[in-house]
Amino acid sequence: MLRYLPHTEEEIKEMLETIGVDSIDELFQMIPERLRISSLDLGKPMDEYNLVNYFRNIGESNVSMDKLRVFRGAGIYNHFIPYVVYNLASRTEFLTAYTPYQPEVSQGTLTFMFEFQTMICELTGMEVANSSMYDGASAMAEAILMAARLKNRFKAYVAESVHPEYIQVAKTYCMGPGIELELMPFDETTGRVDLKDVDFTDGEKPAALVVGYPNFFGVIEDLRAIRTALPDDVLLIVVANPLALALYRAPGDLGADIVVGDGQPLGIPPQFGGPSFGFFATRMKYVRQMPGRIVGKARDLKGREGYVMILQTREQHIRRHRATSNICTNHAHSALMATVYMSLMGRKGLKEVAKRCHDGAHYLARELISSLGGKLVFNAPFFHEFLIRLEMDTKYMDEKLREKGFLGPLPIVDFYPRFGDDVALFCVTELNTIDEMNELVNILEAIKNGDI
Amino acid sequence: MVIFEESKRGRRGVQLPESGVPESELDVEDHLIRPEEEPGLPEVTEPQVVRHFIRLSRLNYSVDTGFYPLGSCTMKYNPKVHEFIVAAPHFTHLHPYQRQEDVQGALRLMYELQEVLCEITGMDAFTLQPAAGAHGELTGMLMVRKFFEVRGENNRRKVLIPDSAHGTNPASAVMAGFEVVEIKSGEDGLVDLNELRKNVGGDTAALMLTNPNTLGLFEKEILEISEMIHDAGALLYYDGANLNAIMGYARPGDMGFDIVHLNLHKTFSTPHGMGGPGSGPVGVKAFLKEFLPVPVIVKDGERYRMDYDLKHSIGKVRSFYANFTVLLKAYAYILSMGGEGLKRVSQLAVLNANYLKTLLSRRYKLKYDHPCMHEFVLDNEWLTKNLGVKTLDIAKRLLDKGFHAPTIYFPLIVHEAMMVEPTETETKDTLDAFARAMFEILDEAERAPEHLKEAPLTTPVSRFDEVAASRHPEVAYRRKEVAGS
Numbered sequence A: 001m002l003r004y005l006p007h008t009e010e011e012i013k014e015m016l017e018t019i020g021v022d023s024i025d026e027l028f029q030m031i032p033e034r035l036r037i038s039s040l041d042l043g044k045p046m047d048e049y050n051l052v053n054y055f056r057n058i059g060e061s062n063v064s065m066d067k068l069r070v071f072r073g074a075g076i077y078n079h080f081i082p083y084v085v086y087n088l089a090s091r092t093e094f095l096t097a098y099t100p101y102q103p104e105v106s107q108g109t110l111t112f113m114f115e116f117q118t119m120i121c122e123l124t125g126m127e128v129a130n131s132s133m134y135d136g137a138s139a140m141a142e143a144i145l146m147a148a149r150l151k152n153r154f155k156a157y158v159a160e161s162v163h164p165e166y167i168q169v170a171k172t173y174c175m176g177p178g179i180e181l182e183l184m185p186f187d188e189t190t191g192r193v194d195l196k197d198v199d200f201t202d203g204e205k206p207a208a209l210v211v212g213y214p215n216f217f218g219v220i221e222d223l224r225a226i227r228t229a230l231p232d233d234v235l236l237i238v239v240a241n242p243l244a245l246a247l248y249r250a251p252g253d254l255g256a257d258i259v260v261g262d263g264q265p266l267g268i269p270p271q272f273g274g275p276s277f278g279f280f281a282t283r284m285k286y287v288r289q290m291p292g293r294i295v296g297k298a299r300d301l302k303g304r305e306g307y308v309m310i311l312q313t314r315e316q317h318i319r320r321h322r323a324t325s326n327i328c329t330n331h332a333h334s335a336l337m338a339t340v341y342m343s344l345m346g347r348k349g350l351k352e353v354a355k356r357c358h359d360g361a362h363y364l365a366r367e368l369i370s371s372l373g374g375k376l377v378f379n380a381p382f383f384h385e386f387l388i389r390l391e392m393d394t395k396y397m398d399e400k401l402r403e404k405g406f407l408g409p410l411p412i413v414d415f416y417p418r419f420g421d422d423v424a425l426f427c428v429t430e431l432n433t434i435d436e437m438n439e440l441v442n443i444l445e446a447i448k449n450g451d452i
Numbered sequence B: 001m002v003i004f005e006e007s008k009r010g011r012r013g014v015q016l017p018e019s020g021v022p023e024s025e026l027d028v029e030d031h032l033i034r035p036e037e038e039p040g041l042p043e044v045t046e047p048q049v050v051r052h053f054i055r056l057s058r059l060n061y062s063v064d065t066g067f068y069p070l071g072s073c074t075m076k077y078n079p080k081v082h083e084f085i086v087a088a089p090h091f092t093h094l095h096p097y098q099r100q101e102d103v104q105g106a107l108r109l110m111y112e113l114q115e116v117l118c119e120i121t122g123m124d125a126f127t128l129q130p131a132a133g134a135h136g137e138l139t140g141m142l143m144v145r146k147f148f149e150v151r152g153e154n155n156r157r158k159v160l161i162p163d164s165a166h167g168t169n170p171a172s173a174v175m176a177g178f179e180v181v182e183i184k185s186g187e188d189g190l191v192d193l194n195e196l197r198k199n200v201g202g203d204t205a206a207l208m209l210t211n212p213n214t215l216g217l218f219e220k221e222i223l224e225i226s227e228m229i230h231d232a233g234a235l236l237y238y239d240g241a242n243l244n245a246i247m248g249y250a251r252p253g254d255m256g257f258d259i260v261h262l263n264l265h266k267t268f269s270t271p272h273g274m275g276g277p278g279s280g281p282v283g284v285k286a287f288l289k290e291f292l293p294v295p296v297i298v299k300d301g302e303r304y305r306m307d308y309d310l311k312h313s314i315g316k317v318r319s320f321y322a323n324f325t326v327l328l329k330a331y332a333y334i335l336s337m338g339g340e341g342l343k344r345v346s347q348l349a350v351l352n353a354n355y356l357k358t359l360l361s362r363r364y365k366l367k368y369d370h371p372c373m374h375e376f377v378l379d380n381e382w383l384t385k386n387l388g389v390k391t392l393d394i395a396k397r398l399l400d401k402g403f404h405a406p407t408i409y410f411p412l413i414v415h416e417a418m419m420v421e422p423t424e425t426e427t428k429d430t431l432d433a434f435a436r437a438m439f440e441i442l443d444e445a446e447r448a449p450e451h452l453k454e455a456p457l458t459t460p461v462s463r464f465d466e467v468a469a470s471r472h473p474e475v476a477y478r479r480k481e482v483a484g485s
């Protein structure tokens, strides 16, 4: 316990004398007697050796993804993370600094944030990105709130094919301002959002439509067609997998107004779902309604270039109840990991990772169709996830695959009961080898034939 | 220099593992294919990346570099072993949709953390989901809202917040759909009971209170406040950003708070990471349990399980479960300290603050000169009046003296505020050195106040024109220059 606390008895005595009190307890005299407790019941302080063992022993009862062959994604993905990402992120000058309130001694933080914002703008095709949000789901929710403010409307459409947890979070966030969320169906054949029966002139207009890119089913939405079908004054919010944006046209080039998403695929380990970070990008004309911290270029007294936090009058510490958001602490350190990751990957590397994910998923889909008679649920183009009907109980399949050392595809029935219990959401990344895919297909065949 | 300026077409920093998978054509419509020259990311090698980010790291001030007395942020030492503990694959490589049998260790640690947080705060149940303090506030205020909705008291639209509160409090209340009523603090910096009485009523949903408050003062009339709020049928919300002051001495639960959020990245030593990720768990009294976001972690016999079955849950506030690895670091800290250790933490945090306050008050002015808790606020208005020296100038000069500046211009009720929070992990020698530096600055101010306007002089860059930067926002490296494309 004392290893972090530097005071000697002597010093304490001197300090108390200086203050002019007799004991430390005297300093707590403002706390009413009735409230005082004498101690907390938390056990004895643990030394470092036992602490490490405690966590290791409990941790080892987890079966981690590195011990499994992983074909599960659904929002958290198993990608290769170069060691340098961890190494640089562990620099304690990054880890133990806080928000760059004093830019003169925070140029490391501010410069990387500027780079991060640039990279997010490059990926999304937008003009301005903030320096991070908590996660993809809260970023999407904040995008809806921002659209409602911009349009002064209390309704938004969300494609039903957006990640179900993101929709739940959006619902929670929308309770506050009283924004009504209406779910937009997907086309049963393509899996793409289906706006043909939506009459935008009928009733209250939505502030925005939210679609996934790819959506939860892995399907690449035709953003251009969606934009065309939307009235001009309805904002298009795109929830993107940032890795997919290396292969697919930037949403900004296809008419998106706000692009958000979760940065976990960019060099952040799965970590049981967090922390990762949310990214949030939009057009410059909307910047004053953006949530979160934004870094911009500045000049110092001597004319030297550097970076500072800008447009802070949007934020809670200045604007208080009129702020664009309550966000203060964000996920800067995760954004740093992504910045290092994207720097290492570069344009070509990121494209290659994305392409390998795509190629693997398409190879596996073909094998499941040809060897197993699997039927893709949707016929629209997909990135690295796909829904397929396998004519087997996917819960049983899941159990059997786990016995064989796989974290298999996700049975979709818990998320969308309407697909039934024989449909699963597969995910392939650059880490899945052809051999393990072939083995997976063999096991599934055995399950299907009743051999397992 | 930004990394983009080092880019040369064709360089790369990673070799991917071979997968043996045959290539497939991108089967998407032409207009959805990304052009080959995009996205404009830098093209650099691993050594270039390493040099670049090491260089950036050296431009940063951090807790590990020196004293960082940033008030309201609790910049204490962050134990290194926690980073080692959470870096193991059995924590970093867990998928949120693994079957619960395979993540029992993770669930157990989360459950145990919920339990110890209950003990520390005197609350009955916790959610670990919120990603930060403000996120916890939003979670808490949405629970307040749902609570009154369920009771059919939809007229309770107002949330009372002292004018000394952190900006996230009013911002969170508004996000949860409430109207904010600001309560003016009394002359002593504490909640003025008369002001409160004037504003509390049948339309009040809650009072959001920080205790000790942002001036570092304990709200000694907390029991009267609690009674007044509860008598009016409203709820009492605790902003736990300042819990570092009172562990082992008093608990928000015993003070009458119904909902609390904690900042694990403050009191419980998880690193601030340049602004996160942190974690902002929310604790409630038993009668609000059913309103928590789902899932909560429960224990059935020997098994840990995620429980989604809460009758009045506000739903989800984030994807998946929590900032898991941040939770582990906080729990490791709590185990390292134990009950007596946490009490010692608060004792020494308060001792350090009072000691430094006593030293500084020899030549600086305090807005409120009572014994403080873990932090205190200097009021430099007299300096501005007499010498034209502003708090900002002192802050900037401190950077030259090798210290991070305290929080400045917060709380807003002190115009030239300088909010100092030394934390318990700093030595007496450091505090003495800081006080000396503050006095040197005062000497300089008396001698040549105009020089202070130029500070800092020894940092890699000097003061920026932030107004111009906001007027003409340049927020990204210009696209046409990227990657030579």
Ligand SMILES: Cc1ncc(COP(=O)(O)O)c(C=O)c1O
Residues within 6 Å of the ligand: A327, A328, A329, B072, B073, B132, B133, B134, B135, B166, B168, B169, B210, B214, B239, B241, B242, B263, B278, B280
């Ligand atoms: C008193 C107080 N309340 C709330 C917050 C918000 O916490 P966070 O930044 O984790 O969202 C802070 C953070 O600085 C604070 O000091």
